[in-house]
Amino acid sequence: MSIENKKSAKPDARSKLLEAALSVIRMKGYTATTVDDLCKAAGVTKGAFFHHFSSKENLAVAAADFWSETTGAFFENASFHSPEDPLDRVLAYLDFRKAILQGEMAEVTCLVGTMVQEVHDTSPVIRDACNRSITGHAGTLVADIAEAAELYGATLPGGAEGLALHTQAVIQGAFVLAKAGNDVRLAANSIDHLKRYVELLFGRT
């Protein structure tokens, strides 16, 4: 305690619940995850849960936002931003997405992609939170794609945004097939094809 900063760095009930939500919901899905499940995983009581979140739905929205933050920081600090050539950065991003396809399914797949399929017409607030997360992450790719398009003189059908969203669709779809086949590595197939597509689009051999 002694010298404690104003925010964060303290594993309080709220952040423990959010961490728990990421792993438990990714494993069991949103609906199948009970509030008690989350409390047990976080090591807190139900009272603490409803002190910090007004409802289970409210926690899901917070979890999606938390997911955006943590993954945002993760990708921001990753190494694929270093190449000078913007196209190389895009391809390095895809290599990175492929490289992190290791470990348990729940550690690899996407929280918001899983949730939004379940709740897309039962909970608009969760759906919107998931949409913000996906489009937000896609947005981090737009600048590099647009720069590469200009540099290589490539005309993109749906613009840089369209291609950025497509990369996310492919990755989400890769997770669906990986889950169906119960093997994380199955997702690599589609990322390989996506990389090939980008190379062909921009005229790389």
Place this chain on the structure above:
Amino acid sequence: MSIENKKSAKPDARSKLLEAALSVIRMKGYTATTVDDLCKAAGVTKGAFFHHFSSKENLAVAAADFWSETTGAFFENASFHSPEDPLDRVLAYLDFRKAILQGEMAEVTCLVGTMVQEVHDTSPVIRDACNRSITGHAGTLVADIAEAAELYGATLPGGAEGLALHTQAVIQGAFVLAKAGNDVRLAANSIDHLKRYVELLFGRT
């Protein structure tokens, strides 16, 4: 009734429940769909439900198999098989997938893709049923893709199977983004990119 054939053509409780499962589960997801929901949608009682299906999980497996049958027949009778050129058939398939992106979200999206994300590590039997459905549908594309690869002298990274599975991954991912953005037409973006990829792979302008 009078002259009734041995199978089908009679809207009995079992098939009404399967039909109901397709629409209700696609809307609400598997876990959020209750047995009572299905009974109400099918217009039957709970007794009828458990007469035909030993459990909710058992119904989900049957629904996934039923989904394979109905979609299998739907695509088999579709018009995209007519072109002589196998590549044209593949591209016509993609055009067809794009053309049917109309109407309500639940009428457009994929039952097994939705279910498998939810239950992939809570119900192996449902997961396997979903996997059979997806890989089975992908299998119907392999022959055309392989034929096109030979005809156009294209070498496919992961073989014809790999590309066939990739098409399904893209379509599944397109549904995820469409649900997130709450607009069926958002799925068209990725199908456009996928078609472009296939054209580039096989050397079409």
Place this chain on the structure above:
DNA sequence: GACGACGTACCGACCAGTTGGTATGTACTT
């Protein structure tokens, strides 16, 4: 009259959310 195809009524377990409380800090008053 036996059997398959349902319907009705019900059960125990579980689930989201509530209630009422305790412990600790903090700001304001005197």
Place this chain on the structure above:
DNA sequence: AAGTACATACCAACTGGTCGGTACGTCGTC
């Protein structure tokens, strides 16, 4: 410096309703 008032963070026990599944009765057909 001490006391008062209030807010925050959390806990344990409980509640009303829901869920998957069961028990058993009934109807129609062979």
